[in-house]
Amino acid sequence: MLAILWAKIWKYVVAIGALAAAVLAIFLEGRSKGKESNQAKVDEATQKIQEAEQVQQVVEVRHEVDTTVQNLPQAPTQAVATADPHTAAGQLHDDWSR
Numbered sequence: 001m002l003a004i005l006w007a008k009i010w011k012y013v014v015a016i017g018a019l020a021a022a023v024l025a026i027f028l029e030g031r032s033k034g035k036e037s038n039q040a041k042v043d044e045a046t047q048k049i050q051e052a053e054q055v056q057q058v059v060e061v062r063h064e065v066d067t068t069v070q071n072l073p074q075a076p077t078q079a080v081a082t083a084d085p086h087t088a089a090g091q092l093h094d095d096w097s098r
Contacts, residue, residue: 083089 078084078087078089080089080092083092085091
């Protein structure tokens with residue numbers, strides 16, 4: 001009698017184990033496919049982040065350059081032909097005349 005009871009219990013244990021293994025296999029397969037399908041989205045998002053960081057760096061550099069240019073001293077305009085030789089325009093005239 002004990003052997004018959006043990007055989008019935010063993011059938012249920014094996015059936016539950018097989019069912020658990022099947023559910024686990026389906027879960028792992030779905031997770032693997034989900035990772036593969038989402039990898040393209042992850043790559044695209046990473047690329048967008050890198051592009052945004054590059055654009056931000058370019059904007060920051062442009063702002064720094066604009067600020068530096070605005071802070072440069074303003075000199076009166078001069079004609080190159082009549083410029084004082086000690087000014088930038090005068091040196092340019094000397095370079096052209098050589």
